[in-house]
Amino acid sequence: DAKTTQPNSMESNEEEPVHLPCNHSTISGTDYIHWYRQLPSQGPEYVIHGLTSNVNNRMASLAIAEDRKSSTLILHRATLRDAAVYYCILRDEVKGSNYKLTFGKGTLLTVNP
Amino acid sequence: NAGVTQTPKFQVLKTGQSMTLQCAQDMNHEYMSWYRQDPGMGLRLIHYSVGAGITDQGEVPNGYNVSRSTTEDFPLRLLSAAPSQTSVYFCASSRTSLFGYTFGSGTRLTVV
Numbered sequence: 001d002a003k004t005t006q007p008n009s010m011e012s013n014e015e016e017p018v019h020l021p022c023n024h025s026t027i028s029g030t031d032y033i034h035w036y037r038q039l040p041s042q043g044p045e046y047v048i049h050g051l052t053s054n055v056n057n058r059m060a061s062l063a064i065a066e067d068r069k070s071s072t073l074i075l076h077r078a079t080l081r082d083a084a085v086y087y088c089i090l091r092d093e094v095k096g097s098n099y100k101l102t103f104g105k106g107t108l109l110t111v112n113p
Numbered sequence: 114n115a116g117v118t119q120t121p122k123f124q125v126l127k128t129g130q131s132m133t134l135q136c137a138q139d140m141n142h143e144y145m146s147w148y149r150q151d152p153g154m155g156l157r158l159i160h161y162s163v164g165a166g167i168t169d170q171g172e173v174p175n176g177y178n179v180s181r182s183t184t185e186d187f188p189l190r191l192l193s194a195a196p197s198q199t200s201v202y203f204c205a206s207s208r209t210s211l212f213g214y215t216f217g218s219g220t221r222l223t224v225v
Contacts, residue, residue, distance in 0.1 A: 034213065042219075043117075043205075043219050045216065087155065099144050099161050100146070101146075
């Protein structure tokens, strides 16, 4: 399975943008890039996913490098509620293996007031 | 629309006891999974199901059984609890592809 690499921790100030990087140099053509976050004492929460093009939704934006070997999750204005562990996950959409999410240790985002 | 419901939220078991962690979803999702999360670690897949009547093992299946008799329910059975199974357990469901997983709020299990 292709692996992802994320920084262990990052810090941001409230109301500033946050760019969370993820490297996935061995990504395959059928891997979608998924992002989840886990707030303290809660289950993971789906944030966004994409394949090749940049994606936007109400929670965040996902910028994918042209060679797809890296991606960046962008929170446009961080709030205290965005403090969480953020996981970058590759989900293989090939039938037979697209059921699973392989979680790493993620990036712990601290948001300062 | 309740999403993914897990019961109980907390449980203490004695070594050797058995129990079933319940998971139910009302979104008609085909995919369901069980994960465990140990302190300071990411989630690890225990068992998964791609539809009613179909289950398979994940990364850490030993000591756990599952069944999927309906689309809605995916219970996880601990056959003979061991202290190494002390963990937080999360159930999740998803449509087949191209959609994110919805997770339950977790069951915190302690085996003494």
